[in-house]
Amino acid sequence: MKNKLAVVALGGNALLRGDQIGTIDEQEENTMLTLENLIFLINEGYNLVITHGNGPQVGNILMRNDAGEQMYNIAQMPVDICVADSQGGIGYMIERMFRNVLNRHGINKNVICIVTQVVVDGNDKAFSDPQKRIGKIYTKDEADRMHEKKGWQFREEVKVEGGFRRVVPSPVPVDIMNIPIIRDLAMQGNIVIAAGGGGVPVYFDEKKDVRPAEVVIDKDLASSLLASMIGADEFYILTDVPYIYINYKKPDEEIKEFLNYEDTLKYLNEGHFAKGSMAPKIEACLNFIKNGGKMSVITEAFKLADKKYGSKITMEYEK
DSSP, rough: OOEEEEEHHHHHHHTTOTTTTOOHHHHHHHHHHHHHHTTTHHHTTTTEEEEEOOOOHHHHHHHHHHHHHHHHHHOOOOOHHHHHHHHHHHHHHHHHHHHHHHHHHOOOOOEEEEEEEEEEEOOOOOGGGGEEEEEEEOOOOOOOOHHHHHOOOOEEESSSSSSSEEEEOOOOOEEEETHHHHHHHHTTOOEESSSSGGGGEEEEEEOOEEEEOOOOOOHHHHHHHHHHHHTTTTEEEOOOSEEEEEEETTTOOOOEEEEEEEHHHHHTTTSOOOOOHHHHHHHHHHHHTTTTSEEEEEEEETTTTTTTTTTEESSSSSO
């Protein structure tokens, strides 16, 4: 029987918890604990492709860029290079931690990280309305100087009075490079780490040359596209809640363990899922199902070994 192919998107507290400062010891411990739970899928016969977020890490890279320029006149690197930087660093950490987890379980598998370019449409409407906040918080005077010097766009930071943060577009991913290689490696039984942080953002110009894009791509949407393009059977988003809820944190809060496509889309359109957190995850899961995927799952990593893990979305109800 052919092994199932699953894409697992690591997010939430999988790499860095909200109350931590982000030391390598903290990130390695979190990563190790998360990956330990993926052994269940391997023992169940799944081939795995792993994706991951990079929000805190790429934010730190951008702030190091800023500090280096201000203090030592070191040229800043653009967003695509910073994302590639984070892919390499986080991918290395996941690969090394996973090799150690596999070793403890007596499992012999290769683990490989691929720095992945993800293509966006240069005409995406997001380019005219940048919304994604990145990097450090600036004062109004600093933000005005950076806008004049570099052309960066800024928005007021709601949580910090008088603070401003750089905003960049977040266009929808439309293609992913090296898909045949990613699929072949995974189907041969290798664990592949790809499309980290939503992928290195690029587009094709009029000459069909690959050009960098100063944007950030949503990690879950990119992961969903990757899952569809490699023909994955199942798509998992590991986050910091065990289930999908409607009326979340209200007196009539309700767990939804089994959902079909139509009802999930209805809940999304009714506004049950927060735009900045759960809504993109739901959209990613629905995209995967619409494009032929068998099942999407949203849960905590620690629930995977439970046969009744998380919330499952299929085209029709399946219990």
